[in-house]
Amino acid sequence: xxxxxxxxxxxxxxxxxxxxxxxxxxxxxxxxxxxxxxxxxxxxxxxxxxxxxxxxxxxxxxxxxxxxxxxxxxxxxxxxxxxxxxxxxxxxxxxxxxxxxxxxxxxxxxxxxxxxxxxxxxxxxxxxxxxxxxxxxxxxxxxxxxxxxxxxxxxxxxxxxxxxxxxxxxxxxxxxxxxxxxxxxxxxxxxxxxxxxxxxxxxxxxxxxxxxxxxxxxxxxxxxxxxxxxxxxxxxxxxxxxxxxxxxxxxxxxxxxxxxxxxxxxxxxxxxxxxxxxxxxxxxxxxxxxxxxxxxxxxxxxxxxxxxxxxxxxxxxxxxxxxxxxxxxxxxxxxxxxxxxxxxxxxxxxxxxxx
Numbered sequence: 001x002x003x004x005x006x007x008x009x010x011x012x013x014x015x016x017x018x019x020x021x022x023x024x025x026x027x028x029x030x031x032x033x034x035x036x037x038x039x040x041x042x043x044x045x046x047x048x049x050x051x052x053x054x055x056x057x058x059x060x061x062x063x064x065x066x067x068x069x070x071x072x073x074x075x076x077x078x079x080x081x082x083x084x085x086x087x088x089x090x091x092x093x094x095x096x097x098x099x100x101x102x103x104x105x106x107x108x109x110x111x112x113x114x115x116x117x118x119x120x121x122x123x124x125x126x127x128x129x130x131x132x133x134x135x136x137x138x139x140x141x142x143x144x145x146x147x148x149x150x151x152x153x154x155x156x157x158x159x160x161x162x163x164x165x166x167x168x169x170x171x172x173x174x175x176x177x178x179x180x181x182x183x184x185x186x187x188x189x190x191x192x193x194x195x196x197x198x199x200x201x202x203x204x205x206x207x208x209x210x211x212x213x214x215x216x217x218x219x220x221x222x223x224x225x226x227x228x229x230x231x232x233x234x235x236x237x238x239x240x241x242x243x244x245x246x247x248x249x250x251x252x253x254x255x256x257x258x259x260x261x262x263x264x265x266x267x268x269x270x271x272x273x274x275x276x277x278x279x280x281x282x283x284x285x286x287x288x289x290x291x292x293x294x295x296x297x298x299x300x301x302x303x304x305x306x307x308x309x310x311x312x313x314x315x316x317x318x319x320x321x322x323x324x325x326x327x328x329x330x331x332x333x334x335x336x337x338x339x340x341x342x343x344x345x346x347x348x349x350x351x352x353x354x355x
Contacts, residue, residue: 016271017216020070025267028063028091030277030285035059036289039142041298044318052243054250055258057145058205060293062266064261065209066151072160073217084157091153093341096147096292098334109139109301118143121150121248125198138235139297148199152206165214172211179204180256187252196251205259212263234263291329296322 035056117126123143160279214343
């Protein structure tokens with residue numbers, strides 16, 4: 001199989017579950033790395049069209065919903081229950097050290113909007129109420145997606161523990177399109193920022209990822225056509241076309257439509273990991289993706305104050321600076337706490353750094 005190709009054989013569908021059972025899925029590190037890099041590139045370039053940064057966040061949500069739900073279901077299968085306290089300890093050790101270090105460094109920026117909202121993981125509400133289109137990148141702005149995830153995962157383990165999986169799956173397959181319709185209603189009512197950033201309008205992708213995990217655990221196999229190269233490349237082409245849509249529409253209709261082709265890409269990458277996502281460089285970018293996502297806005301803020309930087313030079317400094325900041329954050333802050341986090345996994349459960 002050549003680099004970048006995905007096997008379309010019938011075995012591709014059957015390996016989806018097998019690969020999800022593995023301790024690590026390197027291709028997902030690569031996918032996360034590319035997604036985080038696209039966000040850093042978009043911000044470093046001044047939010048141009050044709051860079052699918054907004055859809056990278058949709059993909060982050062789907063990956064998160066799929067992997068975390070899969071691990072919770074695996075824990076439930078092996079132990080008969082879900083330890084919600086342990087789950088929150090793992091989430092805290094995964095997210096808090098890097099985020100609050102970044103938050104403290106954010107004090108170097110005077111008057112940064114949303115400082116205390118982001119501290120309480122409420123940046124999604126701040127953006128929905130106070131964000132103004134067309135302004136410069138807010139260094140705390142990226143915290144909106146973390147706020148959505150944290151609120152979702154405060155509730156989700158309890159739902160998994162209490163309700164029958166098949167009933168829960170049916171409910172989610174109803175709720176998912178309803179959230180998308182609700183999103184459109186809010187947008188058409190004139191509440192553009194609410195539709196773009198609100199918790200209640202942007203949880204569709206996490207719900208879809210979670211539903212995929214339950215379905216696959218229950219024996220569902222994606223149709224063969226969805227894993228064929230034509231479907232995967234067509235899905236990627238659609239996402240790239242959507243990235244050319246005007247900014248406001250990307251965060252309305254764009255993010256809703258993109259959830260479907262991104263789900264196909266995600267399943268295909270897991271079923272038959274392409275080599276382009278399985279090399280050491282891609283995997284490493286996946287490991288630093290969380291910090292890269294956090295720090296790129298802060299780097300853009302400082303470089304924008306350097307009058308001698310213009311054009312491509314500024315873009316290059318933005319990207320290189322964001323990568324260096326992410327590397328330092330990963331090696332000196334994230335990694336030590338990731339080792340500690342692994343101690344809270346029950347015996348026999350995979351301890352993925354991504355969760």
